[in-house]
Amino acid sequence: MSSTGVDSFTNPHLIGPIYPGVGFEWLMVLIAFVLWLLWHVIQISGEEEEYSAAVKLYREVGMERAMHHATGAIATEEEVHISKS
Amino acid sequence: MDNLTDSLNVIFTETYYWITVVMMFLIHAGFCTYEVGASRRKNVLHTLMKNTMLIPLVTVTFYFFGWWVYFAFSNVPFNTGGFIDAPWALPWSELMGTHMGGGTDPDAGWARINGVFWAAFLLFSWTTASIVSGAVIERIKTSAFLIFAVVIGSFTWILDASWGWNPAGWMVQILGYHDAYASGVVHAIAGGSALAIVTVLGPRIGKFGPSGEVRDIKPHNPWLVTIGLFLIFTGFWGFYAACNIPIYNIGTEEAPFFSATNIYLMPTTLSAITFNFLMSFSGGLMAGYLVSRGQPFWTYSGGLAGIIAASAGNDLYHPVQALVIGGLGVVFMYYLHHWVERRFKIDDAVGAIAVHGYAGFFGVVVAGFVLWGYPAAAPVDGSMAPLWATPEGYPQINPIGQILGAIIMFWVLGFVPCYIIARVLKAMNMLRVPEQVELAGLDTHELGDAFPYLAHQETSFETIERTYAKDK
Numbered sequence: 001m002s003s004t005g006v007d008s009f010t011n012p013h014l015i016g017p018i019y020p021g022v023g024f025e026w027l028m029v030l031i032a033f034v035l036w037l038l039w040h041v042i043q044i045s046g047e048e049e050e051y052s053a054a055v056k057l058y059r060e061v062g063m064e065r066a067m068h069h070a071t072g073a074i075a076t077e078e079e080v081h082i083s084k085s
Numbered sequence: 086m087d088n089l090t091d092s093l094n095v096i097f098t099e100t101y102y103w104i105t106v107v108m109m110f111l112i113h114a115g116f117c118t119y120e121v122g123a124s125r126r127k128n129v130l131h132t133l134m135k136n137t138m139l140i141p142l143v144t145v146t147f148y149f150f151g152w153w154v155y156f157a158f159s160n161v162p163f164n165t166g167g168f169i170d171a172p173w174a175l176p177w178s179e180l181m182g183t184h185m186g187g188g189t190d191p192d193a194g195w196a197r198i199n200g201v202f203w204a205a206f207l208l209f210s211w212t213t214a215s216i217v218s219g220a221v222i223e224r225i226k227t228s229a230f231l232i233f234a235v236v237i238g239s240f241t242w243i244l245d246a247s248w249g250w251n252p253a254g255w256m257v258q259i260l261g262y263h264d265a266y267a268s269g270v271v272h273a274i275a276g277g278s279a280l281a282i283v284t285v286l287g288p289r290i291g292k293f294g295p296s297g298e299v300r301d302i303k304p305h306n307p308w309l310v311t312i313g314l315f316l317i318f319t320g321f322w323g324f325y326a327a328c329n330i331p332i333y334n335i336g337t338e339e340a341p342f343f344s345a346t347n348i349y350l351m352p353t354t355l356s357a358i359t360f361n362f363l364m365s366f367s368g369g370l371m372a373g374y375l376v377s378r379g380q381p382f383w384t385y386s387g388g389l390a391g392i393i394a395a396s397a398g399n400d401l402y403h404p405v406q407a408l409v410i411g412g413l414g415v416v417f418m419y420y421l422h423h424w425v426e427r428r429f430k431i432d433d434a435v436g437a438i439a440v441h442g443y444a445g446f447f448g449v450v451v452a453g454f455v456l457w458g459y460p461a462a463a464p465v466d467g468s469m470a471p472l473w474a475t476p477e478g479y480p481q482i483n484p485i486g487q488i489l490g491a492i493i494m495f496w497v498l499g500f501v502p503c504y505i506i507a508r509v510l511k512a513m514n515m516l517r518v519p520e521q522v523e524l525a526g527l528d529t530h531e532l533g534d535a536f537p538y539l540a541h542q543e544t545s546f547e548t549i550e551r552t553y554a555k556d557k
Binding site: 054 | 086087142145146148149176177178179181182183184185186187188189190193196226227228231232515518519521522524525526529530531
């Protein structure tokens with residue numbers, strides 16, 4: 001019983017590929033290719049949402065407070081937690 | 086692998102490239118450290134993650150198509166022969182995985198070299214994309230940068246390598262192009278790409294005053310910047326070694342003569358490139374120190390630019406030539422950087438366009454004059470005749486070929502593709518972060534302050550600690 005097609009290493013002259021799934025490389029590459037594109041779609045969408053939320057928050061609290069928070073200058077307890085609000 | 090001498094040669098070559106890959110990792114560690122140090126405190130973590138994430142994305146895309154591009158495009162579009170068949174480099178090839186080299190595959194000789202050779206080229210890909218990363222910090226969207234990283238790291242740079250960093254490439258065979266340690270094929274193309282992107286992206290808010298005066302935006306940690314450059318210098322040794330073939334018969338079958346060669350299979354030695362690496366580095370540091378009046382940022386950058394300026398010919402130069410060319414390249418890039426910055430309001434946050442682009446361009450052109458007449462590579466059967474040939478019929482290194490080569494690297498494959506993509510991304514509002522986010526800092530809304538314990542405020546965790554301490 002074998003899931004790899006390889007069950008002996010005794011004659012290395014005849015051994016070529018030894019990874020699992022020989023013959024299905026095209027399928028593995030296709031899956032990886034789709035995952036790569038999907039990663040970009042999710043990342044782009046997430047970043048756009050993140051900036052939209054940030055801009056909305058900064059409009060609410062005002063840029064002066066946002067920048068005050070960013071520089072780490074003396075801040076109120078409320079400002080410390082701006083990013084969590 | 087049934088003959089001890091042949092096996093030792095194969096396994097030594099496999100090990101040689103493997104070690105260069107490990108050493109070149111330091112270049113990326115250096116770029117991350119350098120960029121993080123150069124950014125302002127409110128942008129540190131965004132800067133780090135932007136550069137880090139190019140690693141996996143360029144790796145997977147270089148696996149999908151970058152490696153194949155290197156072999157397939159060397160004739161296209163200007164030489165006869167069309168696309169070259171390279172089955173070992175296709176992502177679905179059995180040789181792009183664990184393979185013992187046995188069986189009946191006619192390309193099985195690639196089994197033990199394919200992975201390490203692929204990885205050595207991949208690390209050049211990371212470097213090329215990472216150079217661009219520094220120029221665009223503190224205002225580019227991560228998603229936009231990662232698109233550029235894939236295009237540059239897995240297509241444009243490796244296309245230029247196929248053309249000009251491959252003994253069979255059309256630029257080598259027809260123009261006599263010579264660029265042994267990648268002044269043009271890595272550095273000039275990265276500089277041209279970065280220039281295109283920052284031209285469309287625009288400067289950071291406040292970089293230029295109302296009268297057009299240039300404002301200095303200080304790095305948050307200059308010491309980290311210099312550590313980063315030290316790491317890049319260290320990794321550069323691996324970069325140089327990876328550009329060589331460690332053992333190759335440069336004689337004939339009847340009278341063999343084994344030597345290291347450059348990427349074009351023309352002779353050099355590790356000893357020669359060690360001389361020239363250190364002398365061009367020294368020339369760059371000395372010139373950088375003088376022209377910048379001892380500024381650490383430009384002195385260290387000068388060391389790097391000195392190596393880059395001499396890299397095209399560091400396989401053949403005399404060490405004193407490497408020293409002088411490295412120094413002159415730094416003077417050229419330093420003054421050109423400041424002129425371009427003032428004249429065109431280009432905000433290159435880390436000087437990447439200058440150090441890599443201008444010094445790389447300079448290095449390619451200078452090599453054409455200093456190395457004029459050397460054979461560039463052995464002629465390939467069926468290739469068009471070179472524009473200039475040696476008496477034996479080899480394509481000849483020459484100034485015109487080098488000037489054309491530098492233009493192709495910096496402008497044609499560097500600037501133009503990235504300018505078009507940047508325009509498209511800008512039109513789709515995908516290029517630059519919103520103004521409010523840039524002002525508040527790219528870390529502020531999500532990742533938070535990278536150095537909360539240095540802030541003049543109490544962090545939420547310190548509040549917890551203080552509450553806990555009340556009972557003690």
